[in-house]
Amino acid sequence: MRLRLKAGEGGGLTLAFVGPLVVYVIAFLVLPTLMLLAEAFSGKHGLTLKYVAALGQGQTVIAFRNSLVLSALAALVGVIAGGIAAYLVLRPGMPRGVRSLVTSFSAVAANFAGVPLAFAFIATLGSLGIITVWLKSAGVDLYGMGFSLYSLPGLVLVYAYFQIPLMIIVFTPALEALRLEWREAAENLGASAFDYWRHVGLPILLPSLLSAFILLFGNAFSAYATPYALTSGIVALVPVEISNVLSGNVMISQQTGAALALGMIVVMVGVMGVYALAARRIGRWGRR
């Protein structure tokens, strides 16, 4: 039997088993990306930097700035609100039922996004949403006070609906890895709760917090369906701009669209790079 196994040791079998996956990923992920690269840099007469340079102008700068600001804010809100929630839920006094409820609801809410999420918030806090109308009859005019769901702050509010649960999911293991002994040791040495967090807890959690922030940033940055259904172009965002180019809604050349998409990929490459670096540092405290 050994013999037969050995007979297949050559590269031929590896090619047969792994080849389809590699070919698939190359054909439908790598080549389309390279195509964007080629398109973004080619004009009528060969190579050109015109379209990539156009990223630095007017509308596209606004779109990139909006996308980056939105993603950073949505990531920050997710990290803080979700991080505190994860910590509170994991505290010793918390009933087990609450914990599993939060875990399972997080799994659902982190996956509930896009068009339905946008509509849920329009029904709640849109200009005719139930809460908006209810508050108005109680004398609080949200939209009169300058709030709008169809704005950058409004988008942050909606994104939090999938960012906070995502934070709870990715951050819980890091919190679970904080060992009780560390806290006890600190307390025996006379540390207050503040001292413990300042000198022990937070420094250990820092790489996890950073990697969670990066993950949430990337998550918000590539979101398309939610802002599309919510703002229908009121707020200029890179994904929505690309979709406008692809549907021929605006007088922007296809090459500019490719340059925009390429810009998104560059940002995401940076995001995943930092994420990988942060993940490497987490390993230092995780092992027992």
Next chain:
Amino acid sequence: MKGAAGRLLPEAWLGLLFLYFFVPLLATGAFSLWEGGSRYGFAAYVALFHQPKLWQSLFLSVRLAVETILLGLIVLVPAVFWLNLRVPRLRPVFDFISVLPFVVPPIALVAGMTALYTGPDWLVGTPNYLVIPYVILALPYTYRALDLGMRVLDLRTMTEASQSLGAGWGTLIFRVVVPNLTTALVGAALLTIAIVMGEFTFANILLFNTFAVYINYVGQTSATQASALTLLSFLITWLAMLGVLVSGRGGRSVQIGGAR
């Protein structure tokens, strides 16, 4: 140091989050029952029930989900099997491939695909074309679920035993390995369903009438019907994720990108 306020603060924080997460669902539910003025009822649901387009889009999305699961497994099962049995040194390469879909946002991928593939018509002209990018979207989750499932199997013994009984590679994979992977496969399949049922980017750009595109279309004309569909969509996500948690795998699976 800890006063009454200090003890109440955690409860207040969790209570606030509870409101944030449940009020939109309640409001959507209330909105879907609104019939104008102060009348409430199931008019929106009844109207939707008689919409053939709703059923068509729902069935299309379900069909695409099933096709995505099948194609994804056909591409991934042999590769992950071989990785675990024979070429563990390639693991970093596989891990790298599995995070690539995160690096290319769906909107960028659809731009690249439309630029690169303009034919043949029997492929790009039918909704089935969507299955190709959907497999890419589901790849990280399917890969992780399969890898976790196979790591705990004694693949070497299984291979030697079945080959000594005269089984070929096909029999080995589909009649020995796959039946041992039920939990992992269920987890991967349910996550894929959650992704495909909510996927909007590709379907909207490529102009195919899937469930999410239909919800958006209804939202342009009837807010109450859109609310009803939103609840239905939440229910589908809820059922799929409940299945993932119950099946015990991938409960910590993190979805980024996807249907956002």
